[in-house]
Amino acid sequence: MKRINISSGAKWEPIVGYSRAVRVGNTVEVTGTVAVDAENNLVGKDDAYAQTKFILLKIAGILEQAGASLKDVVRTRMFVTDISRWEEYGRAHGEVFAEILPCTSMIEVKGLIDKEYLIEVEATAIVM
Numbered sequence: 001m002k003r004i005n006i007s008s009g010a011k012w013e014p015i016v017g018y019s020r021a022v023r024v025g026n027t028v029e030v031t032g033t034v035a036v037d038a039e040n041n042l043v044g045k046d047d048a049y050a051q052t053k054f055i056l057l058k059i060a061g062i063l064e065q066a067g068a069s070l071k072d073v074v075r076t077r078m079f080v081t082d083i084s085r086w087e088e089y090g091r092a093h094g095e096v097f098a099e100i101l102p103c104t105s106m107i108e109v110k111g112l113i114d115k116e117y118l119i120e121v122e123a124t125a126i127v128m
Contacts, residue, residue, distance in 0.1 A: 001025040006065050011040060012113070023066045030059050030123040032079065034112065048085040048118045052078070052092035055121045060096075063125055070096065072125035076104045079120045083108035089119055 001024050007013055008020035021030045035043040035051035044050030060070050080089055112120050
């Protein structure tokens, strides 16, 4: 099977040694994604809903580059810094995935790479 690595150009990719997404066969894995735009600016400071919504739409674009779509997502993982804000994260996730209903996890973590990031999301898609 052919392997396709997809880069977003994030400053951390060459330092840490990873790709934004990897497609092997019909499976696409999207690495942990935070709410930063193309210029590395935070989107949605102190706004858990806005960060989550931005991330999920960013993942949609990454999936498109890999020949997939949100409809192909079978699993998401949400790493959050404050689980008490679960409704904010969940509302954004629910709006994006209301018809798709992938498996998901919401896991509270001590911190992310920048203290202003409230959430980081991973996704797995299987293209049928």
